[in-house]
Amino acid sequence: MDKFWLRSYPAGVPAEIDPACYRSLVHLMEDAFAKYAKRNAYVCMGRFITYADVEAMSRRLGAWLQAQGLTPGARVALMMPNVLQYPVALAAILRAGFIVVNVNPLYTPRELEHQLKDSGAEAIIILENFAHTLQKVIAHTQVRVAVVASMGELLGGMKGTLVDFVVRHVKKMVPEFDLPSAIRFNHALKEGAAMQLQASTQKHSDIAFLQYTGGTTGLSKGAMLSHRNVIANLLQNEAWLQPALDKEPKVDALTFVCALPLYHIFALTVCCLMGTRLGGLNILIPNPRDIPGLVKELGKYKFNMLPAVNTLYNALLNNPEFASLDFSALKLCNGGGMAVQRAVNDRWRAVTGRSIIEGYGLSETAPVATANPANSDEFSGTIGLPLPSTDIAILDEAGKILPPGQPGEIAIRGPQVMEGYWQKPDETARVMTHDGYFRSGDIGVMDERGFVTIVDRKKDMVLVSGFNVYPSEIEAVVATHPGVLECAVVGVADENTGEAVKLYVVRRDPSLTADDLMDYCHEQLTGYKRPKLIEFRNELPKSNVGKILRRELREAGPLPTSA
Numbered sequence: 001m002d003k004f005w006l007r008s009y010p011a012g013v014p015a016e017i018d019p020a021c022y023r024s025l026v027h028l029m030e031d032a033f034a035k036y037a038k039r040n041a042y043v044c045m046g047r048f049i050t051y052a053d054v055e056a057m058s059r060r061l062g063a064w065l066q067a068q069g070l071t072p073g074a075r076v077a078l079m080m081p082n083v084l085q086y087p088v089a090l091a092a093i094l095r096a097g098f099i100v101v102n103v104n105p106l107y108t109p110r111e112l113e114h115q116l117k118d119s120g121a122e123a124i125i126i127l128e129n130f131a132h133t134l135q136k137v138i139a140h141t142q143v144r145v146a147v148v149a150s151m152g153e154l155l156g157g158m159k160g161t162l163v164d165f166v167v168r169h170v171k172k173m174v175p176e177f178d179l180p181s182a183i184r185f186n187h188a189l190k191e192g193a194a195m196q197l198q199a200s201t202q203k204h205s206d207i208a209f210l211q212y213t214g215g216t217t218g219l220s221k222g223a224m225l226s227h228r229n230v231i232a233n234l235l236q237n238e239a240w241l242q243p244a245l246d247k248e249p250k251v252d253a254l255t256f257v258c259a260l261p262l263y264h265i266f267a268l269t270v271c272c273l274m275g276t277r278l279g280g281l282n283i284l285i286p287n288p289r290d291i292p293g294l295v296k297e298l299g300k301y302k303f304n305m306l307p308a309v310n311t312l313y314n315a316l317l318n319n320p321e322f323a324s325l326d327f328s329a330l331k332l333c334n335g336g337g338m339a340v341q342r343a344v345n346d347r348w349r350a351v352t353g354r355s356i357i358e359g360y361g362l363s364e365t366a367p368v369a370t371a372n373p374a375n376s377d378e379f380s381g382t383i384g385l386p387l388p389s390t391d392i393a394i395l396d397e398a399g400k401i402l403p404p405g406q407p408g409e410i411a412i413r414g415p416q417v418m419e420g421y422w423q424k425p426d427e428t429a430r431v432m433t434h435d436g437y438f439r440s441g442d443i444g445v446m447d448e449r450g451f452v453t454i455v456d457r458k459k460d461m462v463l464v465s466g467f468n469v470y471p472s473e474i475e476a477v478v479a480t481h482p483g484v485l486e487c488a489v490v491g492v493a494d495e496n497t498g499e500a501v502k503l504y505v506v507r508r509d510p511s512l513t514a515d516d517l518m519d520y521c522h523e524q525l526t527g528y529k530r531p532k533l534i535e536f537r538n539e540l541p542k543s544n545v546g547k548i549l550r551r552e553l554r555e556a557g558p559l560p561t562s563a
Contacts, residue, residue, distance in 0.1 A: 005450020036279035058091035060192030222422035232415035337466025462491030483509035
C-alpha cells in the first residue's frame with residue numbers, strides 16, 4: 001500500500017514505531033515505576049500517591065492474588081470508578097500474570113452476569129458502592145475471589161475515615177450487601193506484604209485485557225488486547241503527540257485530567273497507561289457528572305492534558321466558573337469516543353486558547369487508529385490521519401480498496417489491532433479480512449492528503465456520550481415486558497449526549513405507559529442505554545421478510561400514536 005498520508009505528517013513524527021522495545025506491558029510499567037519512583041503518579045480527592053507507592057501496593061496485591069491459586073492467564077474483573085485503587089489493582093493484576101476484565105461499575109445485575117460468565121472471571125476487585133450488584137449474580141459465575149474496596153481507604157487517616165462515613169451513612173451511596181467470602185482491599189494489601197510476587201513471564205502475544213464492546217453488532221463481547229497491542233498504541237500516541245509536547249514551555253512531568261472512566265478504553269490508554277509511560281500525574285475524577293465539583297478540582301492544578309468527549313467539553317463550557325480557570329499550561333485536548341462538534345470546538349478554543357484535536361478508534365484497536373496533527377491550531381472536522389505503523393483502507397462491499405474521495409467501510413491494520421474476540425472465532429472472522437484489516441463498521445472517506453472523515457455508520461449502533469449502545473440489546477430487554485408486542489430502537493440527535501436512545505413500541509397491553517417502560521428499563525439497563533424518548537405506534541415498518549426497518553423509523557419522524 002502507498003502510504004500517501006505520510007506526506008501530511010508533522011515534522012518529527014516517525015512513519016513506524018517498534019513495540020519490541022518492551023517485553024510486555026508489565027516491563028513498561030515496572031520500568032516507569034523505577035524511573036519515576038519519586039514522582040506523583042495519581043491524585044484523588046487531595047491524596048497523592050507516587051510511582052513508588054503504586055509499585056509497592058501493586059506488588060503486595062499481586063502477590064496476594066497469586067496466593068489465591070489463580071493460574072497464569074486467569075481473568076480478574078475490575079469494577080470501580082476513577083479512584084486510587086484502580087491503577088493499583090490494574091498493575092497488580094498484570095504483574096501477577098493475569099488478564100484484566102474492565103467492568104462498568106454502573107452495570108445492572110443482568111449485564112454484570114453476562115460479562116463475568118462470558119470472560120470466565122475467577123476474581124473481582126470491586127468498589128463497595130456496587131457490591132450489592134455482584135451479590136445478586138456471583139453464585140451464577142465462576143468468581144471465587146472477591147476484593148471489596150471503599151472510597152476512603154487509600155486516602156489515609158481521618159480523611160479516609162470521614163469520606164467512608166459520609167459516603168456510607170450521609171449520602172447513602174453504599175447499598176447493603178452480603179459477600180461472606182470477600183476480603184477488604186487494605187486487608188489484602190496487608191496480607192500480601194508478607195508474600196513474594198512471582199515475576200511475570202508474559203510475552204507480547206499474551207492477552208493483557210478483555211475489553212468488552214458490542215463490536216459492530218449484538219451482545220457485548222471481549223476484544224482480546226495483547227501486551228503488544230497496548231504497548232504499540234502507547235508508542236504510537238506518544239510519537240503522534242510529541243510535536244505538541246515539544247512546544248514551549250516544555251513540561252518535565254505532565255499533568256493529565258482523568259475525568260473519563262478508566263474502565264473505558266479511551267481513558268485507560270490515553271490517561272492511565274500513557275501517564276505511566278511518560279511519568280505524568282493523573283488527576284482522578286470519580287464522578288465527572290458533577291461538573292461544578294470537577295471545575296473546582298481543576299482549579300487546584302495547572303494541567304497539561306485534557307482528553308474528553310464532546311459532551312464533557314460542552315458541559316464544562318456551560319459551567320460559569322470554568323472560564324476563570326488557569327489554562328496557561330494546557331498543551332493538548334484530545335477529543336474521541338464520539339464526533340466533536342465544530343461549535344463546541346470554537347467555543348472551547350475561545351475560552352482555553354486550544355483547539356480540540358479529534359481522533360478515532362475503537363476498543364478493538366486499543367483504541368487510537370487516526371488523529372489530527374497534535375501541533376495543529378485548526379479544527380479540521382475530520383478524524384485525522386492514520387497513526388504511525390497504521391494502515392487505513394476504505395473498502396467497498398466486496399472488500400476492495402477504494403480510491404480517495406469515495407466512501408466505504410473504514411478498515412484498520414496495525415500492531416494495535418486486537419487478537420480477536422474472546423472465544424468467538426465466528427465473530428472475529430466477520431470483522432477481520434484475510435490480509436489483517438479490522439472492519440470497523442463505520443463508513444468514511446479519505447481525501448487525497450490522507451485525512452479521514454466519518455460520513456455514516458454501517459450498523460445501527462447508537463453513540464451516547466462516547467459509549468456504544470446496540471439496539472438489539474435494548475430491544476431484547478424491552479421485548480420481555482408482557483405489555484410489549486413489538487419494539488425497535490434507533491438513535492436520535494441530542495444536544496447533550498450527541499445521540500440518545502429512542503424506543504418505538506407497539507403495545508400488547510393498551511394500558512401500557514411510557515413511565516411503565518422507563519421503570520422497567522431502569523431495572524435492566526445501565527444509564528446510558530436507557531431510552532430517553534418512547535413513542536407508541538400502531539405498527540412498525542418491516543421488510544418483505546418481516547425485519548423491522550430501523551432506517552425508516554429514523555427517517556420518517558413521528559407518526560400518529562396508538563390509542
